Amino acid sequence: MKLQLALDLVNIPEAIEVVKEVQDHIDVVEIGTPVVINEGLRAVNEVKKAFPNLTVLADLKIMDAAGYEVMKATEAGADIITILGAAEDASIKGAVEEAKKLGKQILVDMIAVKDLKGRAQELDALGVDYICVHTGYDLQAEGQNPFEALRIIKSVVKNAKTAVAGGIKLETLPEVIQANPDLVIVGGGITSKEDKKATAAEMQKLIKEAVTA
Numbered sequence: 001m002k003l004q005l006a007l008d009l010v011n012i013p014e015a016i017e018v019v020k021e022v023q024d025h026i027d028v029v030e031i032g033t034p035v036v037i038n039e040g041l042r043a044v045n046e047v048k049k050a051f052p053n054l055t056v057l058a059d060l061k062i063m064d065a066a067g068y069e070v071m072k073a074t075e076a077g078a079d080i081i082t083i084l085g086a087a088e089d090a091s092i093k094g095a096v097e098e099a100k101k102l103g104k105q106i107l108v109d110m111i112a113v114k115d116l117k118g119r120a121q122e123l124d125a126l127g128v129d130y131i132c133v134h135t136g137y138d139l140q141a142e143g144q145n146p147f148e149a150l151r152i153i154k155s156v157v158k159n160a161k162t163a164v165a166g167g168i169k170l171e172t173l174p175e176v177i178q179a180n181p182d183l184v185i186v187g188g189g190i191t192s193k194e195d196k197k198a199t200a201a202e203m204q205k206l207i208k209e210a211v212t213a
């Protein structure tokens, strides 16, 4: 089980500062969709250059022209690129094919997918690397969380790794860990804290304890 830090509400220098602080306690750093919208793929490039040993995920939430966008994110230095589960199968196949060619990975974000079970099974058969349940900010604001969705996809996904995102905090991490995802994605649960390093370290500790238990 790995820990991914999601950076959404920062510019490039701020992103680099946050990663400097927590780098010893995370496995993956996500350049969030708002950062890519504000700064472009340059954000992926700058963070990868600053932290070549960290896995960098570009949260492009691709919906179309998938092969091309995966190629551009890869050129910028991304190791994992996201596509939406709601995209056409042709787009998913294009993303997977391009990523495999370039030695990169595809994470499918299931945000807004209604038939989680059915779509997860289809995506699993299409050879994606990760299937991620995600309660976005707009549904978090309505009090929703991704915990039940994680249990649903865990019951059907056979080949892909599973991931979970959406408002996860130190206090809710134990419940997430219990469902045993391969990747736990945390944004505000770390970035909103005064002591980001200590929070990430505590999260990493809980994950390590669970993995070795």
Ligand SMILES: O=C(CO)[C@H](O)[C@H](O)COP(=O)(O)O
Binding pocket: 006, 007, 008, 030, 032, 033, 059, 134, 135, 136, 137, 165, 166, 167, 168, 185, 186, 187, 188, 189
């Ligand atoms: O992709 C995202 C928003 O669309 C976020 O990166 C993801 O939800 C994780 O951030 P948080 O833990 O703050 O919810």
